[in-house]
Amino acid sequence: MKLFKNISRKSTEKDIEQKLVIPLLKSWGYQESDWQREVWLGRKRADFILCLPNQTPFQIPYLVIEVKAPRCQINNQIWQLHDYLRHSQALFGLLTNGLEFQVFYQNHQDIISLCRYNQQEFADNFQRFHIVLGRPTSIRVSQYLQKTRIAFHQQVMINLCKFFPANALTPPNPMTSNASSPTTPTSAIVTTVFNNKGGVGKTTTTINMAAALSHLGKRVLLIDIDPQANLTTGLGIDPLLDVEQQDKKDITHLLTENGVNVADTIISKRWNKIVLDIVPSHIRLSDMEATLIQGIDIDRVLAKKLSKIRANYDYIFIDPPPSFGKVNTISLMASDSVLIPTQLAPYPIRALEYVMNRIMAIRAARDGQLNVLGLAVSMYNRSATKQAYEMLQEMNRILNHHPLGAMVPVFPENTWIPQRNIVANTPGKGYPLAWAEYDSNLSTSEKEAALDAFNAYLELAKYVIQLTTP
Numbered sequence: 001m002k003l004f005k006n007i008s009r010k011s012t013e014k015d016i017e018q019k020l021v022i023p024l025l026k027s028w029g030y031q032e033s034d035w036q037r038e039v040w041l042g043r044k045r046a047d048f049i050l051c052l053p054n055q056t057p058f059q060i061p062y063l064v065i066e067v068k069a070p071r072c073q074i075n076n077q078i079w080q081l082h083d084y085l086r087h088s089q090a091l092f093g094l095l096t097n098g099l100e101f102q103v104f105y106q107n108h109q110d111i112i113s114l115c116r117y118n119q120q121e122f123a124d125n126f127q128r129f130h131i132v133l134g135r136p137t138s139i140r141v142s143q144y145l146q147k148t149r150i151a152f153h154q155q156v157m158i159n160l161c162k163f164f165p166a167n168a169l170t171p172p173n174p175m176t177s178n179a180s181s182p183t184t185p186t187s188a189i190v191t192t193v194f195n196n197k198g199g200v201g202k203t204t205t206t207i208n209m210a211a212a213l214s215h216l217g218k219r220v221l222l223i224d225i226d227p228q229a230n231l232t233t234g235l236g237i238d239p240l241l242d243v244e245q246q247d248k249k250d251i252t253h254l255l256t257e258n259g260v261n262v263a264d265t266i267i268s269k270r271w272n273k274i275v276l277d278i279v280p281s282h283i284r285l286s287d288m289e290a291t292l293i294q295g296i297d298i299d300r301v302l303a304k305k306l307s308k309i310r311a312n313y314d315y316i317f318i319d320p321p322p323s324f325g326k327v328n329t330i331s332l333m334a335s336d337s338v339l340i341p342t343q344l345a346p347y348p349i350r351a352l353e354y355v356m357n358r359i360m361a362i363r364a365a366r367d368g369q370l371n372v373l374g375l376a377v378s379m380y381n382r383s384a385t386k387q388a389y390e391m392l393q394e395m396n397r398i399l400n401h402h403p404l405g406a407m408v409p410v411f412p413e414n415t416w417i418p419q420r421n422i423v424a425n426t427p428g429k430g431y432p433l434a435w436a437e438y439d440s441n442l443s444t445s446e447k448e449a450a451l452d453a454f455n456a457y458l459e460l461a462k463y464v465i466q467l468t469t470p
């Protein structure tokens with residue numbers, strides 16, 4: 001087996017980790033962000049712990065791995081893995097020195113040894129390990145366990161509310177998926193987060209504002225119509241592993257296949273109280289301009305398909321790419337309104353004229369049925385207020401000279417999103433900012449920065465609710 005060729009009896013523990021365990025985890029579908037290294041469990045540190053998925057505080061570790069050097073007898077180390085399993089409550093444990101592999105399953109407090117294999121036996125049974133310990137199974141198992149626990153806590157809360165009815169407890173939020181939660185007979189407002197200037201914060205605004213709206217109890221659907229798929233990956237969905245390889249549908253199928261409905265493409269993600277439904281994107285969308293142009297009534301395809309599920313949501317946001325004519329038209333034609341993220345900086349401000357021209361063209365094609373919610377400021381540098389106010393003046397000057405300018409308000413300062421590293425870092429971790437407080441890998445100051453920025457997104461969400469509530 002190829003994995004074993006780089007290790008020998010003289011290899012160190014580090015060699016086994018780098019040359020065997022990490023490639024092994026990758027071959028089982030895991031990515032680096034799925035595992036934590038050197039995690040304290042009791043009085044010692046486990047080499048790897050894999051927790052999936054990370055949507056609730058009830059993180060259920062799936063697999064704990066302890067690695068030893070080949071000269072070390074793993075027999076003598078079993079106690080250590082048992083200890084880790086008990087402390088972490090993980091379901092599976094793997095103990096290896098690169099030559100031998102012992103796998104355990106934790107059945108409540110009872111720890112069962114499933115097998116002890118040498119390299120050859122391990123290679124012969126590789127497919128079994130792939131199925132039992134691989135990422136797709138770990139996701140399915142974790143999701144099932146989370147649902148059970150959530151239902152349990154929901155029931156406890158309902159009962160506690162009977163005993164402590166005053167202010168101490170608020171009845172639980174519906175903890176089911178967005179779309180299946182009891183719906184009020186409203187129709188979602190569909191908004192394209194639009195700016196044909198690249199990198200102004202469209203995707204970041206969409207993700208975190210949507211999370212804030214969900215935090216405030218709103219039902220939100222996000223549609224990633226950008227081939228870059230930044231929204232999809234920023235919310236922890238891998239277009240290849242989680243969509244394509246699972247035979248699921250994405251935005252490309254939704255746009256081009258008559259029989260595919262929005263509901264067929266939705267992936268629901270949960271981070272504690274925050275629930276987001278997402279239509280994922282895929283890089284192959286970038287090759288589809290020609291196909292899209294040939295499609296019959298393609299400009300209205302998304303509008304038509306969305307009309308079937310609008311009643312399930314309060315807000316639907318579409319995240320388009322910076323410049324890709326056809327999908328931008330499709331998005332705007334499906335929308336009731338537009339929200340324009342912008343930076344208070346010279347280039348993004350100069351681009352506003354083009355943004356408004358494009359909106360005007362769509363309004364003309366649709367008899368004016370496209371509202372502009374306004375300009376949401378992203379990446380605001382709080383230590384350069386003077387420059388920001390100069391830019392604000394310049395922005396107002398551009399707006400005053402444009403026929404659409406009067407209907408494009410600049411959002412108030414309390415909704416401006418501060419420029420902070422943590423805002424740029426959380427998409428790489430696959431969760432919205434609001435979830436940062438549960439990430440044990442972040443420092444206290446990073447958590448504080450995340451909270452500060454998320455508070456700005458909450459203000460932005462409240463303002464959007466105010467604007468869109470009759």
Ligand SMILES: Nc1ncnc2c1ncn2[C@@H]1O[C@H](COP(=O)(O)OP(=O)(O)OP(=O)(O)O)[C@@H](O)[C@H]1O
Nearest residue numbers: 198199200201202203204322379418419420423424
């Ligand atoms: N408040 C913020 N503080 C720091 N960095 C930010 C902030 N908002 C966005 N960024 C970073 O700025 C870059 C551009 O943001 P984003 O991807 O959201 O823009 P976009 O308009 O969607 O880009 P594109 O046009 O490529 O789709 C990203 O690297 C993002 O992480």
Ligand SMILES: [Mg+2]
Nearest residue numbers: 202203226230
């Ligand atoms: Mg984007």
